[in-house]
Amino acid sequence: MLMNKSNNIRNIAIIGLGQIGLYLYNELKLKKKEIEIKTGKKINIVAISAKNKTKKRRFKIDKKIFYSNPLNIFSEKKVDILFECIGQSDGVSKKIVEKALKNKVNVITPNKALIAKHGDTLAKLAEKNNVNLEFEASVAGGIPILRTIKEGLATNKIKKVYGILNGTTNYILTEMENTSETFDRVLQKAQKLGYAEPGNPKLDLNGFDAFAKIRILSALSFNTKISKANCLMEGIENIKLEDIKIANQLGLRVKLLGISEIINGQLFETVHPCLVSKNTYIGNVNGVMNAVITEGKPVGESVLQGEGAGPGPTSSSLLSDLLSILRGNIKYPFGISSSKRRSIKAFNNDDYTNSLYLRFEVKDKQGVLSLITNRLAKYKISVKRIIQTPDKKNKKATIVIITHRTTEINARNCLTIFKKNKNVLKFPTLIRLYN
Ligand SMILES: NC(=O)c1ccc[n+]([C@@H]2O[C@H](COP(=O)([O-])OP(=O)(O)OC[C@H]3O[C@@H](n4cnc5c(N)ncnc54)[C@H](OP(=O)(O)O)[C@@H]3O)[C@@H](O)[C@H]2O)c1
Numbered sequence: 103m104l105m106n107k108s109n110n111i112r113n114i115a116i117i118g119l120g121q122i123g124l125y126l127y128n129e130l131k132l133k134k135k136e137i138e139i140k141t142g143k144k145i146n147i148v149a150i151s152a153k154n155k156t157k158k159r160r161f162k163i164d165k166k167i168f169y170s171n172p173l174n175i176f177s178e179k180k181v182d183i184l185f186e187c188i189g190q191s192d193g194v195s196k197k198i199v200e201k202a203l204k205n206k207v208n209v210i211t212p213n214k215a216l217i218a219k220h221g222d223t224l225a226k227l228a229e230k231n232n233v234n235l236e237f238e239a240s241v242a243g244g245i246p247i248l249r250t251i252k253e254g255l256a257t258n259k260i261k262k263v264y265g266i267l268n269g270t271t272n273y274i275l276t277e278m279e280n281t282s283e284t285f286d287r288v289l290q291k292a293q294k295l296g297y298a299e300p301g302n303p304k305l306d307l308n309g310f311d312a313f314a315k316i317r318i319l320s321a322l323s324f325n326t327k328i329s330k331a332n333c334l335m336e337g338i339e340n341i342k343l344e345d346i347k348i349a350n351q352l353g354l355r356v357k358l359l360g361i362s363e364i365i366n367g368q369l370f371e372t373v374h375p376c377l378v379s380k381n382t383y384i385g386n387v388n389g390v391m392n393a394v395i396t397e398g399k400p401v402g403e404s405v406l407q408g409e410g411a412g413p414g415p416t417s418s419s420l421l422s423d424l425l426s427i428l429r430g431n432i433k434y435p436f437g438i439s440s441s442k443r444r445s446i447k448a449f450n451n452d453d454y455t456n457s458l459y460l461r462f463e464v465k466d467k468q469g470v471l472s473l474i475t476n477r478l479a480k481y482k483i484s485v486k487r488i489i490q491t492p493d494k495k496n497k498k499a500t501i502v503i504i505t506h507r508t509t510e511i512n513a514r515n516c517l518t519i520f521k522k523n524k525n526v527l528k529f530p531t532l533i534r535l536y537n
Contacts, residue, residue, distance in 0.1 A: 109144070112143050113181050115184045116149075119152040127147065128161040137421075150168055183207065183424065187212060190216065195216050196220055199224060206232065207233060208236075210236045212416050214311070214314040225434070225436055225440050226440045229434065236435070242410045245415075249422065258400065264363070265359065265387075266392050266393050268360075270307070273389055275338060277292075316373060323362065326443060333372055338356075341533070344461070348502055354535075355378055393406065459534075459535060460505065460517075462503070463498060467525060470525045470526075473525065481508070481513075484506045486505060486506055
């Protein structure tokens with residue numbers, strides 16, 4: 103680490119003063135003394151940067167150290183540790199992090215999009231320049247899951263890591279169950295409360311946000327390169343209140359799970375809605391809460407639960423990274439040297455096997471149920487349970503079928519026929535049962 107010559111002062115730059123960066127800026131000022139007591143180092147914020155200098159912000163900023171172009175900071179200021187809090191997967195976020203690492207500046211970021219996409223090259227760059235690249239806040243906000251995997255569970259052989267990694271979707275699913283309000287209505291509420299982005303909540307809802315986190319968790323858990331393989335990713339946009347109500351009657355809950363595991367020596371990563379039993383631990387992680395479960399040897403199952411987003415929890419993780427750097431030692435960003443991290447073959451998504459919940463909206467006519475069950479039988483998908491609810495007034499019926507386990511490819515091939523059957527009013531909703 104480049105150090106301030108004369109004393110124990112470490113110079114800090116914060117790039118991005120939005121929800122996270124601005125809160126962090128304030129926290130660093132408030133906790134200066136505490137940080138000094140805990141690490142023996144004084145911190146000094148020497149540069150801050152955002153897009154708009156005159157924007158009205160929640161906390162007052164020191165405009166004398168403000169940079170409109172963060173790339174100019176290095177030629178004018180000596181920086182020891184840089185926080186990147188802009189949030190792009192490429193663009194200025196990538197440029198500033200690369201420039202910092204090349205200038206032997208330690209980097210801390212909550213930016214999962216950047217790490218999931220460029221984590222491997224950035225880690226190499228950090229190692230080459232003998233500085234730290236820390237990203238605890240990029241996965242599950244305030245939950246210290248990355249450090250737990252890198253340090254607390256360091257000698258365990260982890261074979262699976264999974265959990266609820268997106269607070270927005272968990273809030274929406276919980277609220278739909280608790281209030282019987284529709285997806286759209288609850289999404290509006292989530293936006294009002296600041297749980298979902300007002301403009302474009304798509305990346306939370308379609309599973310992409312959770313997926314970026316799963317990719318980072320896999321790399322750390324299995325000592326592998328970040329996978330680039332195509333994956334099974336589904337969000338919660340197609341979950342209807344009806345599904346949540348039916349699940350409820352069956353003692354189940356819908357949860358958006360991120361799952362990463364090694365199956366037959368191959369890496370399987372996925373994010374999709376799951377039906378989980380109300381009696382399970384994961385079935386009771388509600389609201390904006392996140393939870394990550396690891397299965398390792400010899401430790402067994404470990405669970406970490408907490409708030410997965412928001413300035414407070416995120417900044418708690420950012421500060422934990424800061425204290426780790428201030429206390430010393432250069433650590434490998436992904437726990438082991440980049441040269442030792444291997445690429446791993448991806449498990450074929452078609453072979454993923456689950457019991458299925460299938461909801462059909464059909465014309466209330468004789469023969470429709472047997473049409474469906476015959477089709478399932480043709481593909482050797484055996485039925486565990488059928489619930490049929492007629493809607494006489496509209497001459498419709500809802501048929502819910504819970505199947506025994508079958509593969510993705512088999513289910514997909516089986517269901518194609520229902521795309522164009524006049525008695526099946528909509529393509530059936532499919533939700534996988536977890537375990
Ligand atoms: N929000 C959360 O709860 C949360 C939780 C965990 C992780 N994260 C991660 O934290 C990061 C930041 O998220 P956020 O919610 O704080 O985002 P945000 O509120 O949108 O803030 C982005 C900041 O970046 C600044 N910015 C944009 N372009 C810039 C440029 N070219 N140069 C300098 N600054 C620029 C913006 O400036 P202006 O203010 O002037 O527009 C703004 O201050 C993301 O990676 C996100 O995934 C967020």
